[in-house]
Amino acid sequence: MTEGTGRVALVTGASSGIGAATARLLAARGMRVVVDYLHSSQAAEEVVAGIQAAGGRAMAVQADVRDAAAVRTMVDRVGAAWGGIDVLVHNALTPYAIKPFRDMTWEELGGKLDDEMRAAFVVTKAVVPTMTGRGWGRLIYLGTGLSRQPRADMIALGTAKAALTQFARYLAQELGPRGITVNVVEPGPVAETRISHVLDEEQKRRQIAATPLGRLARPEDVARVVAFYAGEDSAHMTGTTAPVNGGMSMY
Template identity: 85%
Template sequence: MTRVALITGSSSGIGAATARLLAERGMRVVINYLHSEQAAQEVAGGIEAAGGEAMAVQADVRDVAAGDALVERVRSAWGGIDVLVHNALTPYAIKPFEEMTWDELGGKLDDELRAAFVVTKAVLPAMTAQNWGRLIYLGTGLSRQPRAGMIALGTAKAALTQFARYLAQELGPRGITVNVVEPGPVAETRISHVLDDEQRRRQTAATPLGRLAVPADVATVVAFYAGEDNSFMTGTTAAVNGGMAMY
């Protein structure tokens, strides 16, 4: 059976690397994007040029109608979605708590959980019907290890991780595994600019493996969780940080 994987926010960075790797491993992949159509089409085109199957589909996964339409389009072409990799990153403020408004903090919490809620609801019926599924959510090490100015992202992702644990408990009897991948700092992504050269130097020095992650490092862990071999790990969180933080 050829599995179908939906990767939200996959026009670049970790999402694109994950889409490429899952395609290399024989899955049909759906490249979801919000604004970056050209980049998403390039990712899909590269996968197809390498012999894989991919489609690029625009959708704001915070919107119920858009999420349902996305899943219906995939169902019409390839059947139900077997694997969800929820990687889409909604905007967030980078500032100290004392300078932050509730709209900035509460808005990020709402966006984070709304997107996870909407897209999970949309893919769940097909997974339930076949008694098999993989739900993988991208978190962040900032949900455990605070860093100045990152309270909105860290708090929202901590809530996402707990959301995933509750899903793991509820959906396990249906043959659906639910896991979280928590990267530390990742180079070569759209948000890596938040680290200046001195911060990168310090973080590299604090990493036992001697470098920061790149998207392919994270994609490899996601691909394990997405695969057939991962039949007995659920409710877990994988830290992909080169040993910078050990939990």
């Protein structure tokens, strides 16, 4: 078995895309995986079925990550079944407006900021006590390259994810002495996801032309970096941000 044997990983927003790819990979590496979803129960169960068919262990649990009571119920259910969560992969993406600042309302921008930070706050609050008690934990947040490199009409998402990245750094400073690492994975454009439609074909061609590795990321590319942070190879890394963009942006 692998180094992940026995660990329990909660992947939020895991019914498709990056979340599903991450759930499958962590399970393949020996972790027991909680597939969180909001609406897509059938898709989540298909992810679980695929993991189980490959010899892994997984369960699907419905919870709106912005709802503290729902998250607490989910975490309690996982605790009863598997004894608590060791790894959090916070991937769930709340809705956001795609428009320029001149057309945006405060409800749209402020609402995205509130949703983003509320969800991160709620799920982190729910899992940190167990990690602290064990003296070991991994918190991994999915950001976006848009928090560093602006693109037209993406101010709501980019601003909210920039806040999330700074939140993670503060957590890294506070939780390091407790054996918990905190890191952020920042994908560039990712093909084969529900939000990949944001780029039209001409925009995709331009993005690929600007990428030294010659293609957009796939969900599996992002999942492998998440899995690195979830394991022991990254044990002395915290407060870091990993760009997964094929060299489109270098920092």
